[in-house]
Amino acid sequence: MQPRPMRADARRNYERLISTARAAFMEHGTSASLDDIARRAGVGSGTLYRHFPTRDDLLHAVLSERIDGLLAHAAQLMGEPDPEVALAGWLRGYLDGAMSPRGTSTVIIEAMSARWAATRLGTAAGAIRDAVGGLLERAQRAGAIRTDADAADLLRLTNAIGVAAERAPDPAGYADRMLALLFDGLRTR
Structure with missing residues (x-):
């Protein structure tokens, strides 16, 4: 069974999280706070962890x-x-x-x-x-x-x-x- 495509708002959150994480990693290194990344992206920590359950998942993305x-x-x-x-x-x-x-x-x-x-x-x-x-x-x-x-x-x-x-x-x-x-x-x- 194929995974369901992301809803438009979920896709926007996903892309915003990656963009914000990239900027945070550039500024603070790869150990930047995930909670800070979520806050800077304008989403809750739960949204970040739903898309990226671990730091590894976010770094990989x-x-x-x-x-x-x-x-x-x-x-x-x-x-x-x-x-x-x-x-x-x-x-x-x-x-x-x-x-x-x-x-x-x-x-x-x-x-x-x-x-x-x-x-x-x-x-x-x-x-x-x-x-x-x-x-x-x-x-x-x-x-x-x-x-x-x-x-x-x-x-x-x-x-x-x-x-x-x-x-x-x-x-x-x-x-x-x-x-x-x-x-x-x-x-x-």
């Missing part, structure tokens, strides 16, 4: 476009002739979005843990890990990247760069510099 984009970008880069360029391009794109909203890097790393495995965000983090794993394995098979690196470690290192870049005066410049250092350590040549 806010980040779902970003997650889908990362997965599509990884699939597209599998056709890039240079596997190292493909991996670096994906990680650069990942870092571009890892700082927006603030705290996204930390949320993705936490979602990779066993505690989150059964959640929507945990499933998405696993898909991200698998996507970068495919790019990493391809670069390793080509002899460009060390074979002792794995996808989870690479994501953790990249997330650490994202967290540090959030606090830098020039986040993008800092992230680029740290990513270059990371690749210097990963290269086999």
